Amino acid sequence: MNYGNVDMLNASVPVMTVTPRPFRFAPLGVLVAAVILSGCGTIKPTPLTQDEITARVNQDRAAMYQGQEAVTGTLTLSDAMARALKYNLDYRLKMMETTLARSQLDLSSQDMLPKLMTDAGYRWRNNDSGGTSVGIDDGVISLRPSTSEEREHYLADATFSWDVLDFGMSYFRAQQQADEVNIAEERRRKVLQNIVQEVRDAYWRALGAQRLLKETEPLADQIASALAKTREAEQAGILPPIEGLEYQRALLDAMTTLNQKRQQMQMAKSELNALMNVPPGSNITLDDKPLPLASVPQDMDKLEQMALERRPELREEDYKARIDSYETKRQIASLLPNLNLFAGVNYDSNDYLYNDSWVQGGVGVSMNLFKLLSIPAINNNNDARRMTDDARRMALSMAVITQVRVATERYKLAVYDFQIADQSAQVDQRLASISRAGSDNSLTSDLETLRTEARSIVSRFQMAGSYAEAQAAYGRVLNSVGIDLLPDQVQQTDVASLSNAIASSLRREEQTVFASVALKSAPVQAVRVEVGRLPGGADRAAITRSVSQVLTANQIEMGETPQSLRLRMQFKTVSSSTARKGQWTMDVIDSDDNLRLSRQYQSYLPDDASTRTLSALAQAAALSVTDDIQRISGARTAPLARP
Structure with a gap:
């Protein structure tokens, strides 16, 4: 082949002269790199100042009680539950967690959409790109070095792509996230049921304290005065030493028991304030109306069936099993071939290009054949997961049934204990009344009267405590069954409206558990x-x-x-x-x-x-x-x- 006319061929082609552009961005890049490197290693730990801590504390204290309705009038049990529902910080946290789960579901749903990727950029280099052609057989260079790319040019493209396998994976993940929302909702129900139980327990103990604490103050003063008189009588020889010390011992024992009972009941007010998110030290008045105790449920099969259907823990296990089933489907879908569709528009400012904008598209199919070898392992894993879910649900169901029976038995015993304490308190009150009636204003008579009155007050504290325990046991029966505090829909969220809705809902739900609750109406x-x-x-x-x-x-x-x-x-x-x-x-x-x-x-x-x-x-x-x-x-x- 004749290569003699190569020079003539080259001479007939116009030559484009490329002038190297100056290196304009190097100084700026060096400066940025120097600033970044100089900042490394200069950061030191800085503790919070006392002013910052105080500002944070003041801000939190103001936010804890911000926007709350003032406590006015007497609070009923449903009022206390309504305030706990609306303002309890633990319940607010669970509400936020439910909202977070819903937002994560929205994000998971967005993953199922096709992708539309846009890209824009700038490219620069300090020399020209390019190359030469080399013969494959003889290694002879056939062309002189040339380039088809400018040292500086801009790029832009927008590509629409849809991956079938990614869509399937995103679909199953979105289904799993939807059940995570349901799980968050069941956990919110459980927290609400626990708060209701705690409010019920604290409310009745606080009401017992409200009834009795005012009576203990004058009696405590009388006992202190009697102790002083007894010591004086002992020193003056009016009372024999042994008799005087025995009276003092009896009065001190009565005072000790009285203080213990008073402290136990008094703490309930602080607990109730915390559950309702009322500032500590607030003086609240509880509605002091008698509320009879319902008779003990007898149809245990009905209660067990209700508990197995309603308990949040078991519903959570149902959702977890459904999440695992979606995981099984996702693993099986990952074995299928993947189909990818894409199309896009492109632009390049490179002057050497014949076409600086173009449209491209394509279809791709891919499959990892080695992944088919994992089918037996996937099947075994899914079977093991399903058996584990069933075993965990069965164990939890047995625990729920046991809780229902134990809660019912405890309520039965608590009601009996309260009735015994009630009769004991009445006997002690009658003894105190008779002792007052027979008092002849002598020292020994007054001391005996004080002893009987102190024992009467202690018996009434025990009766109030037994009643609070019976109410708490009553609530544990409801909690073990899993009844809900609120109806499905509430029109208004002020405390009064919530209280009415709670009272109606609780009365309706309690009637399904306690046959005689209807008598309360x-x-x-x-x-x-x-x-x-x-x-x-x-x-x-x-x-x-x-x-x-x-x-x-x-x-x-x-x-x-x-x-x-x-x-x-x-x-x-x-x-x-x-x-x-x-x-x-x-x-x-x-x-x-x-x-x-x-x-x-x-x-x-x-x-x-x-x-x-x-x-x-x-x-x-x-x-x-x-x-x-x-x-x-x-x-x-x-x-x-x-x-």
């Missing part, structure tokens, strides 16, 4: 005390107040309404050859003038039948029919029965 009848015949000189108003106080202390609602029951009490002296007794005749009359109860109560009467003595005997007489009045008025529905 019937209003409890108030009681009005009427004191009739009395000895001359006795203060009728004082005796009426003392009887009303002791009935109120035993959760009997007092009031004057057209539907009120009337407790009519009349006194007379009954004398015999051996002793002089006082007899109270008590009649309970309803609003239709029907006689519902008639009882007599007798007790030894001191020579001095003063108003104080008659008041104490009247209290003891009223306490003897307290159970009957509670049943007639509807304040108590369950009779005393051994578990």
